[in-house]
Amino acid sequence: MPKPSGSYIERSFSYSCNNVSKCLEILEKIDEELSLEADLQIEMRSNKLIIKVIGLEPNVISAITKIRDFLSMYGSPKHDPKRGISSEIIVRYTKRMIPLDVLAYVLKKEFDIDAEVNGSLIYADTDLDTVITVAKKVAEVQQKIESMPYSSSLKKLLIAAVAIYNTSHVEIIEALQSLGYLNEKNELTIPWLQALEELDDIFNKNDV
Template sequence: MVDTMVRRGIVEKVLYVECDKPDFCIELMEKVDEELSAQATVYAEMRGSKILFRIVGFEPNVQRAMIKLREIVNLVKRLRTARPRAGISSEELTKFARRAVPLDVLAKVLRVQGVYAEVRGPTIYADTDLNTLISLAQAVGEALEKLSKMPLGHGLKKLVAAAMVLTGLNPMQILQRAKEIGVVNEAGELVEDWEKALDKLLEALHTATEGEELEEV
């Protein structure tokens, strides 16, 4: 139920949310405080098995905050029910991780770690828990952000990002080793499928850590 009251140019909207589990209530209120406090004044109050949210401010801000509030409620509910084994869509994962992530890169990282993962259309299926999936998605996304200004081809960026997450090495160290083993040519181009190249690179890096240290770049 939503009520609206106009008072001296200030708009107040009220939203009741069913909340029958204390941990859900706490998680929801924390999420709302984290994401909405800068947009409008938000008050939250427990009333039986419901949370009463009151949003107060100038109308445009309140309207935006109300839309965002509904999105947060739906997101928190979905976070509690989503199961990677049953499939997580790219759109959902983007909301969960707060960044867009190539599903093929995420699936490859999981498989290298020994976790079943496959991509079917816009959905990833993985034999892991949601928190692990989100954490890895964020790591892949952060790696790709670091590579965004580097003049690398699409496939090469996937290779380097996955290697960064899996090894903790920086991009230049990874590219150096990739050139040394011949999966990247002197022009900085990937010479084969990025997943096959990644397998070769990881094997080479594993061998290197046993017999030598990579030069800091």
């Protein structure tokens, strides 16, 4: 069996947090979200993380790059939803571009979170972790819907409705047809947000 190439090295660097709770939050996220091929030892001193990376040199370099990229993205105060976060930041987490207006609607309807979109920014009265969790759910549904032969507005409606009501797109289509909101070409006859509000009455009653 060939030996792994490269020599074992150890590299350390520090990262300052805004407060202790932010340091703890970052520690948890590093453990949950980063897949590293090097050993990681992290010590917290007041509002600072001392990060030690040990392993084969290429793996250590790769791990440090991943950690620094993560810290610059997750730890930055610029990535506070209350101040607005860009679609680019959402893409870094979801690995796909999702419609921000759909994300804002799902945040409002499912989690009762004030959210609005202004250009390429989404503002939400919550933390980044919540926005990303919901964004990943929206992205997962979008992956199933995006190749279907529907208009962009109907796709937005389907993505939002499936994400909120945890039902199939077929049930949503059937509900829209029964309400008379789809024409013979499966095109919406009213704005998608208005149709969503009407669907809310149907699917919320089903949940009771």
